[in-house]
Structure formats: structure tokens, C-alpha cells
Amino acid sequence: MTNTSQPIGIFDSGVGGLTVFKEIRRALPEEDILYLGDTARVPYGIRSPETVRKYALANANFLVKQNVKLLIIACNTASAIAMSALHAMYDMPIIDVVRPGARSAAAVTKRRRVGIIGTEATIRSRAYEQELERIDSSIVVYQQSCPLFVPLAEEGWCEREDPIATMIANRYLAPLKETGIDTLVLGCTHYPILKDVIQHVVGHNIVLVDSAEEIARETVVVLERSGLRRRDTRQGSETFFVTDIPTRFQETGSRFLGHELNNVHLVDIIAERSS
């Protein structure tokens, strides 16, 4: 039987899902949160759908074994590719990042021209395009994959002043600026770490959509609706798991969250899966 005191589980390939973690923590301070970053296998975005599905299932399996009451796929690549496999596998509330992102973009765009940036796998899956088409078929979508953004974010080279980050962002985003979009979806949870660089490059007339806030709102609604939200006022705990040495995750994560990440554990989810 699921109960309110069980933790929430969040996973991503690395530090990117911390952008979602931050908003979940803000919206639900009383909840215990388990975060898994699959740092041994990052990046997901350059891999085949079969591989991404396999990794996503291993991550979910690890968190479910830790007794989570709700699962958040804080990774667009895994959401775009493995959502239905995860739903088929687990009988618990599962929240993805693609639908909330598409919803926010549709609400924001005035000219009905939306840009999507994401990993190669996310862009190839056309998940955002299909979701936006479902919401409002008059919206024109322009897509661009930005594979070098994930290593930049993992490395922590994300300041606006960083010439390498700016140069790479320019190369990817210059063609998108020409399309007349007024809204740009950060369709990878790593990208909000580079938000300042991206905003600087595209200019302030384009609204950046980071789905994290919308995901946090949806999580509150789902917990309420399923009777799983904690009722007590307390500071919830935060536990982080990584699948490779924690040093870089700890450094980049601490910088991004603005506080030390102390509770970081190295785990072997592949061994867990076969045990």
C-alpha cells in the first residue's frame, strides 16, 4: 500500500534533472526526495531509442525499489522515448517533462511560432511537435538539436561570460532566430543551466520556456488527487544517487542549487536490476 510518507523519485542522465528537482523542492518542501543521475551513461541524447528505453527502465526500477510513491522523468530524452514503456511497467503516478513543456509553450506563444531545442534523440522522436500539434495545430514548430549543450552543462561551463558556451550557442541558435519564433522551449533539462547564455544569444524578444515550474505544479496536483501528498510541516530530506564517481555531479550540482550536495551515493543500478 502506498502512503504519504514515501519519497518522490526523480531521475535524469546527470545534473540536468536538478533543474526540475529545484522547482519540486520549492513547491513541496515537506516531501522526501530521491534523485538519481545516471552519470555513468550520460549523455542519453546521442543514443538509440532501444538504449534510452533500457536505461530509463533501469533508473525507474532502482527508484521503485527505494519505495517511491511517484516518479518524475526529469529527462526529455527518456520522456520522449520511454514514457509508454514506463507506464506499462509501473502502476504508480509517473510525470514526464515533454507534455508540461509543450503546454507552457502553447500558452506563451503569441505569433504561434515555437522553437524547440533538445537532444538529437528528443528532436528525432518528434515528441514535442506531436504534442503541440495535439494542443493547437495552427502552431508552427521549428526544431534544432544542440548536442554539445549537455557536456557543457555537465562540465559547468555555463556562465554568460564563457566564450566557448556563447560560441557554441550562436552556432546552434542563429538559424532559429531567423524563423520568427517568439517562444523557445528548452527541451532538455540540462539546458536551463545554460539559460543566461541562451537568452543572451537569442535576444530578449524570444521567451524561453523551462518546463520545471509547470512540472512542479503538475506534481502537486497529482499528489493531491491521489491522496499521496504529505500533510505534516517538516523539512523533507534530499538523497542523491549517481552511477559514477560523484565529484563532478557534486560540484556542478552544488553550484546550480546554491548549496552543498552532501548526501550523494554511488550506486550500481545495473547490478540492482539483475538482483
Ligand code: DGL
Ligand atoms: N537532460 C536530459 C534531457 O532532458 C538528457 C540529456 C542527455 O543525457 O543527453 O534530455
